Amino acid sequence: MSHEQIVHDDHNTATWLAFKEGNWDAYTRLYNNHFKILNNYGYKFTRDVNVIEDAIHDLFIRLWTNRPGLGNPVSVKNYLFKSLRSIIFRKLQSKSRFVDLEDEAEHNFPFEISFDQQIIADEEELELQKKIKFHIKTLPPRQQEIIYLRFYEGLGYDEIADIMEINVSSAYKLIYKAFDNLQDVLKASKLAIVLALYSCFCVNNH
Amino acid sequence: MLTSKYSNYTLADYLEDDDFVRSVINPSANDGLLWQEVAAQYPGQRKIIADASKIITTYRKQDVFTNSTNQEKVWLKIAATLQTEPARPKVFSLNRYLRVAAMLLLVSSIGIALWLTKARQQEIDTPFGELRTVNLPDGSTVVLNGNSKLSYKDNWDKNPREVWISGEGLFNVKHINKDPHSIKPAERFIVHCSDMNIEVLGTTFNVRSRHNKTDVGLVQGKIRLDYVDAVSAKQSLIMKPGDYVRHAYKKNVTRVFLPAPEKITKWTKHQLLFNDATLAQISEIMTDDYGYHVSFSSPELTTLKIEGEINVPNVDELIETISTTLPVKIIRTDKNITITKQN
Known part of the structure; x- marks a missing residue:
């Protein structure tokens, strides 16, 4: 793990601990530090921005309300990615809840990256x-x-x-x-x- | 770090090497030195290292979606959801028991607030063989066929009008958009199916979404289909009146033109309408919409076709028509229908 990564994670870990103590500023920081990367990850599963925003909303509500019971993840970012992913999957699943899903395990949820806006001259x-x-x-x-x-x-x-x-x-x-x-x-x-x-x-x- | 392990590295080995991948993504001064050293000691590695890092950097030049314009908006919504507990910062300086009590109060009041403010989900579920007309909050209507489900939030103000359907429905959407060049979110009307979303501007169209595939027929107006899967060659498709599109998740799209599109709405008058239909197609309708269980004595019977148009008011007459046109015998007991070859 590179130097910067460690620093970043240490910083996040301190924020995490403060947030768990009920520090509203730390909670805000947690949100602001991760909002963009969570959107970027979520956008790979769905192009429906409402679903992503709802999932992020639910994720942070859940964090605040459950914080006494939360552990101390090794990487805060990974923990948020994992949680967001499962919330988005549940939302996408419930959108198609009338379809029988028994043979449609989660491997069928889309994942798509795009290079459309990349202009490469070389x-x-x-x-x-x-x-x-x-x-x-x-x-x-x-x-x-x-x-x-x-x-x-x-x-x-x-x-x-x-x-x-x-x-x-x-x-x-x-x-x-x-x-x-x-x-x-x-x-x-x-x-x-x-x-x-x-x-x-x-x-x-x- | 020892450089010897890199003496025989292939391109694949570099891509699988955590240290290497991290040093490309997030380089530090030390990393640069390490790879220079490897390259100096094993000159053959120089190009491989360069290539591996080019692959990673090129892959990483991809589109980023940060949604930063909505960062504040989503935060305000989160804060508002949590706002229901007024003296939040103070509570946490209280003693342990009060904290627990406050937590319980916070959790329960959030729950109540969510329950009170959330637009409630309406679910309409029709039994087999029964039609129902649903009036949506904006004045649009949907005629639901038997064995179909429609759900939507009972409060649409300022949100896009969204419904979810499984089964068949004839939509008559109220046109509220004034300026077609700027469609406000609240003016959108979206029908979600398992494999596609249908975006509508005041229109009459028929949706049949069963068994993970969806048929859409447009009677009048204009709609856009957005497929849920990325595999479909086209991401979306604009339909014009008379277009009839069949789509299944990750399967190809077929598109035909109906000379008389209003015929696809016949079921709303309890009319069973078929055109050059095979027994397989007819039995699908009887099974899905009316709840019959249809069995064939031999599989080739399903491919028998009735040429021309059938237009009958009920299943009894449908059975009558089939048995008079085709060389088959139909036995019906309650909801079970058995089709055998006529001797």
């Missing part, structure tokens, strides 16, 4: 972005989510497993599957995402 990088975009889109949502948590949020497998409420070995398995699925798409050798992207580099560089 041609080589643009080509790489296209490849990444293409391969990511072919993956099932939960595998896309793992890649996001790993390479965007920079989380380890144990942290990803905790947020997604799967065990660590499933997290490993899912990411291998992600590689595997891409392999099918590419009909290339093992760890296809990597090799495909790598070969694209080689071609572009020579």
Whole structure:
């Protein structure tokens, strides 16, 4: 874990402890420190901003009302991600509550990142972005989510497993599957995402 | 940190290495030195390191949604929800028992406040074979077919008009938008189905959303479909009168044009209307809307088709029509219908 990350988390942990004591300012800080990143994460599951805002509202109401019973999470941010995720899933589920869901486990909730607003001038990088975009889109949502948590949020497998409420070995398995699925798409050798992207580099560089 | 473990690293190994990933995402001075050292010691690693970090940085150049314009608004709402306990800061300097009491009071008053202020959810649920006309808070109406559910909040002021449907309904939406170029949130009307959302501007249209698939037929006006899944080739679709769209979650969309779209609303007059329908299609309607249990003595019977139009007022006449047009025998006991080959 890098230096900055630790500082940030220490800072959050202090805020968390003060919040648990009933410190309203700390609670406000907790909200302001996380509102944007929670929205960004929530937006991957639904484009319905009302659902995200309602979920954040519910999350913070729940935090304040339940705070005497709350533990001290290792990472406050991860804890908030995990809670928001489960609230959003419940909301999305209840929106489609009339549909029989027995065969629609949570792996069917969408997960989508977008590169639409990214303007990249460098041609080589643009080509790489296209490849990444293409391969990511072919993956099932939960595998896309793992890649996001790993390479965007920079989380380890144990942290990803905790947020997604799967065990660590499933997290490993899912990411291998992600590689595997891409392999099918590419009909290339093992760890296809990597090799495909790598070969694209080689071609572009020579 | 030892550099030796990186001597034979592949691109994949770097992407799986927590230290590496973190150093790309959130670099510190030390990190830079470490990778320089690795590259100096194992020159073959230099390019791999560069490539791995390019993959990560390129992936990370993605769109960010911060919703910062609403940060204050959502906070005010949270504060308002919690405001029901007036002397909050003081209470926590009181002794332990009072704290507990205050907590109980806070929790219960929040509960009561939520219950009082929240617009209540209305749920309309029709039995098999029974139609019902629902008047929505804005004056729009929905004719619900049998075995269908409609839910909505009983208070719509300033919020978008939203309903959730499972089953079939004919919507007649009241037009309250004055300026089509600027639609206020409160003027929106959205029908949520399992696999899509339908956005409406004063219109008559039919929705049939069962078994995770949805059929939408537009009689007049204009609506937009927004699919819930990202897989559908198009994210949304504008429908014009006469358009009939069938969609299922993550399945392709079919779109046909109906020469006489008003016919799809016949069920609201208790009319059973079919066009070149197979027995499978007919039995689906009898099962889903009327609660019959239809069984076939052999599966190929389901593909038998009645050419032309059937337009009958009830299930009895429907059975009569089927048994006179097709070479089948139909036995009906209460809600069970058995269709066998005619000898």
